[in-house]
Amino acid sequence: MTNSPANLPPRFLRTPEAARFLGLSGRTLEKHRYFGTGPAYRRIGGRVVYSVDDLRAWADLGTKYSTSDPGQDDLMPRRDSSIVQSRR
Structure with a gap:
């Protein structure tokens, strides 16, 4: 089997x-x-695309080992976003 573009x-x-x-x-x-x-994304040819490595890295930010592990906070909108300000 060769590594032609169709097989990648x-x-x-x-x-x-x-x-x-x-x-x-x-x-x-x-x-x-x-x-x-x-996760990090790119625009290629006007389309938004994600690399699998970036998706995995972003998902790994939420890794925890116990319920008491503070780890990374849940991913939420930034405090300065218009959505958060409109809910105040």
């Missing part, structure tokens, strides 16, 4: 595929992108 796994995933990879809805991933709390 995708290096970048578009939003629906990235969301499925993370077990999220596409809308949730879009909100994280909007608020700046999501």
Whole structure:
């Protein structure tokens, strides 16, 4: 078997595929992108794409080893976002 482009796994995933990879809805991933709390992404040819490595790294931010492990806080919109300010 050769490594022709047809045999290579995708290096970048578009939003629906990235969301499925993370077990999220596409809308949730879009909100994280909007608020700046999501995984790193790129724009290639006008399309938003995510690398699998970036998705894994972002998911690893939430790794905890016990219920008492403070770890990384849950990912929420930044305090200075318009959504948070409108809820006050």
